[in-house]
Amino acid sequence: MSEIRVLTEDQLRGAIHLDAALIAVIEDAFATLARGGVVMPQVLSMHMPDVNGELDVKTAYVPGLPGFAVKLSPGFFDNPARGLPSTSGLMVVLSSQTGRVQAVLLDNGYLTDLRTAAAGGVAARHLSRPDSARAAIFGAGLQARMQLQALCLVRPIREAVIWARDPARAGALAASMTKPGLTVRAEADPARAAGFGDVIVTTTPATQPILRAGWLRAGQHLTAMGSDQAGKNELDPRCLDRADLYVADRVGQTRLMGELRAALEAGIVATADGLPELGDIIAGHHPGRTDPGQITIADLTGTGVQDTAIATHALAAFSKDS
Amino acid sequence: MSEIRVLTEDQLRGAIHLDAALIAVIEDAFATLARGGVVMPQVLSMHMPDVNGELDVKTAYVPGLPGFAVKLSPGFFDNPARGLPSTSGLMVVLSSQTGRVQAVLLDNGYLTDLRTAAAGGVAARHLSRPDSARAAIFGAGLQARMQLQALCLVRPIREAVIWARDPARAGALAASMTKPGLTVRAEADPARAAGFGDVIVTTTPATQPILRAGWLRAGQHLTAMGSDQAGKNELDPRCLDRADLYVADRVGQTRLMGELRAALEAGIVATADGLPELGDIIAGHHPGRTDPGQITIADLTGTGVQDTAIATHALAAFSKDS
Numbered sequence: 226m227s228e229i230r231v232l233t234e235d236q237l238r239g240a241i242h243l244d245a246a247l248i249a250v251i252e253d254a255f256a257t258l259a260r261g262g263v264v265m266p267q268v269l270s271m272h273m274p275d276v277n278g279e280l281d282v283k284t285a286y287v288p289g290l291p292g293f294a295v296k297l298s299p300g301f302f303d304n305p306a307r308g309l310p311s312t313s314g315l316m317v318v319l320s321s322q323t324g325r326v327q328a329v330l331l332d333n334g335y336l337t338d339l340r341t342a343a344a345g346g347v348a349a350r351h352l353s354r355p356d357s358a359r360a361a362i363f364g365a366g367l368q369a370r371m372q373l374q375a376l377c378l379v380r381p382i383r384e385a386v387i388w389a390r391d392p393a394r395a396g397a398l399a400a401s402m403t404k405p406g407l408t409v410r411a412e413a414d415p416a417r418a419a420g421f422g423d424v425i426v427t428t429t430p431a432t433q434p435i436l437r438a439g440w441l442r443a444g445q446h447l448t449a450m451g452s453d454q455a456g457k458n459e460l461d462p463r464c465l466d467r468a469d470l471y472v473a474d475r476v477g478q479t480r481l482m483g484e485l486r487a488a489l490e491a492g493i494v495a496t497a498d499g500l501p502e503l504g505d506i507i508a509g510h511h512p513g514r515t516d517p518g519q520i521t522i523a524d525l526t527g528t529g530v531q532d533t534a535i536a537t538h539a540l541a542a543f544s545k546d547s
Numbered sequence: 548m549s550e551i552r553v554l555t556e557d558q559l560r561g562a563i564h565l566d567a568a569l570i571a572v573i574e575d576a577f578a579t580l581a582r583g584g585v586v587m588p589q590v591l592s593m594h595m596p597d598v599n600g601e602l603d604v605k606t607a608y609v610p611g612l613p614g615f616a617v618k619l620s621p622g623f624f625d626n627p628a629r630g631l632p633s634t635s636g637l638m639v640v641l642s643s644q645t646g647r648v649q650a651v652l653l654d655n656g657y658l659t660d661l662r663t664a665a666a667g668g669v670a671a672r673h674l675s676r677p678d679s680a681r682a683a684i685f686g687a688g689l690q691a692r693m694q695l696q697a698l699c700l701v702r703p704i705r706e707a708v709i710w711a712r713d714p715a716r717a718g719a720l721a722a723s724m725t726k727p728g729l730t731v732r733a734e735a736d737p738a739r740a741a742g743f744g745d746v747i748v749t750t751t752p753a754t755q756p757i758l759r760a761g762w763l764r765a766g767q768h769l770t771a772m773g774s775d776q777a778g779k780n781e782l783d784p785r786c787l788d789r790a791d792l793y794v795a796d797r798v799g800q801t802r803l804m805g806e807l808r809a810a811l812e813a814g815i816v817a818t819a820d821g822l823p824e825l826g827d828i829i830a831g832h833h834p835g836r837t838d839p840g841q842i843t844i845a846d847l848t849g850t851g852v853q854d855t856a857i858a859t860h861a862l863a864a865f866s867k868d869s
Contacts, residue, residue, distance in 0.1 A: 229653055231553055231651070262597075264593055264594065264595055266591055266592065266593045267591070269588055269589075269591040269604055269606070270588065271586055271588045271606055271608060272586065273586055273608045273615075273643070275584075275610055276643055276644060278643075278646050280606065280608075280617070280641070280646065282591055282604050282606070282617065284591070284593055284602065284604070286593060286595045286602075288597055293595075295602070295604065295619050297617050297639055297641070297648075299641055299646025299647070300646065301644070301645050301646035301647075304645055304646070307645065309645055309647070312646075313645075313646055313647045313648065314646075314648070315639065315648050315651075317619055317637065317639070319602070319619070319621055321595070321598055321600075322598060322623070323623050323626055323629065323631055323635075324600050324602065324621025324622065324623035324626070324634075324635055324636075325621070325623075325631070325635045325655075326619075326635065326636070326637050326653060326655075329553070329637075329651050329653075331551055331648060331651075333647075333648075
């Protein structure tokens with residue numbers, strides 16, 4: 226019986242970053258999902274209304290990888306008033322051969338932040354126009370920052386706008402991200418923000434649409450990554466009708482908790498059957514964007530296979546050290 | 548942000564035992580479940596057929612407790628050929644106030660073994676006749692041993708018989724458990740074993756019934772704790788018809804993966820609606836056994852609230868130390 230490796234948030238932050246290698250890892254995870262053989266159960270969700278908290282547990286088994294991750298993601302929404310982030314959690318890595326615990330990654334959600342941002346990069350790489358130079362980010366939180374960073378890794382982004390309900394936060398984020406070769410500014414008008422982006426990313430916890438279908442223009446790619454629960458909704462459901470191509474990270478999830486859910490409920494989309502997944506495009510099972518004028522949408526809810534992939538990536542980094 | 552406590556299997560084995568205090572903790576957990584307010588989602592189950600493995604994730608939130616546990620229970624059934632136990636796993640304890648990780652209990656299934664045995668003790672305390680002096684145990688594994696130990700904590704057991712498919716294992720277990728005041732012997736005839744016990748406990752992974760309804764006699768209590776998945780079945784479904792009282796640990800689970808499932812499928816039990824749970828009896832919502840001649844059955848599949856209870860109990864023991 227080998228030792229159980231326990232890695233702290235500080236250790237993980239020091240070793241694992243949002244970079245091209247990580248995007249390749251997450252891209253490969255989606256392709257593996259499309260090729261079949263991956264076992265990915267429905268998310269276990271527990272709501273604790275009296276403490277304004279929730280817990281999600283995700284996992285996925287990927288044949289051929291040495292281990293699989295089980296991720297615990299708590300969200301406790303009274304935390305900010307206590308000076309704590311709402312989300313935290315950890316990942317446990319179990320051996321694919323014996324089931325025994327190999328490692329506990331006490332990341333407090335850091336690896337989730339990374340793999341979520343990396344998925345945005347993967348979506349943009351496979352769905353946006355290769356010449357995309359302008360980004361529009363909706364939201365001003367941590368994922369707003371990281372999604373823009375991810376975009377810059379896969380597309381020649383030179384200008385970006387940030388729209389957020391709180392203009393001061395949008396301005397602060399824009400100022401902190403401007404650097405040589407990248408100009409970022411806040412945009413108070415969401416319609417103008419949407420029109421600006423060759424790539425648009427929505428990163429908010431909105432429960433009512435913040436992006437209207439009429440604001441979209443030919444050639445754009447839009448990634449909606451804020452919705453990960455049945456009550457959330459960032460896009461006017463008509464966006465899905467307006468788009469030439471809708472792609473889910475996992476249809477079984479987006480129909481329950483992504484933008485697809487709202488579009489199905491509104492009757493804008495008749496059925497989830499046959500909709501492509503991001504992995505299908507990476508694996509070459511679906512052509513993806515076939516014309517520069519098309520509008521594409523990626524609906525990302527976060528999948529257990531991303532967790533297993535990044536946990537494996539993180540453990541491998543530390544195995545090299547030891 | 549406080550430190551995350553990591554406790555090893557050795558530490559936990561040294562501090563937490565199957566004793567009267569633990570049985571009281573688990574008894575209280577069942578009563579709490581009956582009183583309402585507990586949030587206990589469906590078990591997350593993942594099957595990995597190519598490596599003959601499975602993973603169960605259980606959790607329960609109990610209002611008023613400082614934390615809640617999430618338990619990962621892997622079962623990898625090729626492990627014995629490698630010299631490893633099939634089951635292992637850990638529990639993570641999260642704060643009920645902030646969701647942040649408080650502790651990781653690297654117990655390799657030890658706490659599950661304890662809380663499972665303790666539940667058997669709780670069932671016998673509330674359903675068997677107080678004068679029960681004879682036990683019959685079906686199975687010769689770790690739970691066979693622990694269930695008999697638990698019975699001895701709640702009833703004046705003086706004699707016990709062990710039946711197992713492998714008579715040599717039954718004999719070895721019996722020999723190892725005989726001590727002053729307790730005579731244990733192997734019994735090769737399952738009908739005679741069943742007839743012997745004032746309390747019967749089945750602890751096997753059987754997928755076909757090992758106990759026939761015709762073997763039961765008036766006054767007995769029977770706890771079936773082996774079935775915890777849809778494919779398992781220890782009792783002839785007619786046992787449930789023969790019994791005067793059937794009690795589930797959680798009807799929502801036993802109808803899917805306990806003895807109740809097989810009885811529903813066989814049409815022996817018409818509906819799961821209205822069946823009492825162990826907590827109902829402890830909390831006084833149901834009278835339980837009302838006559839010494841009755842036959843009672845407890846169907847135990849294992850619940851997340853037991854995990855949260857024992858994890859809280861374990862953490863409290865270490866908090867006193869520190």
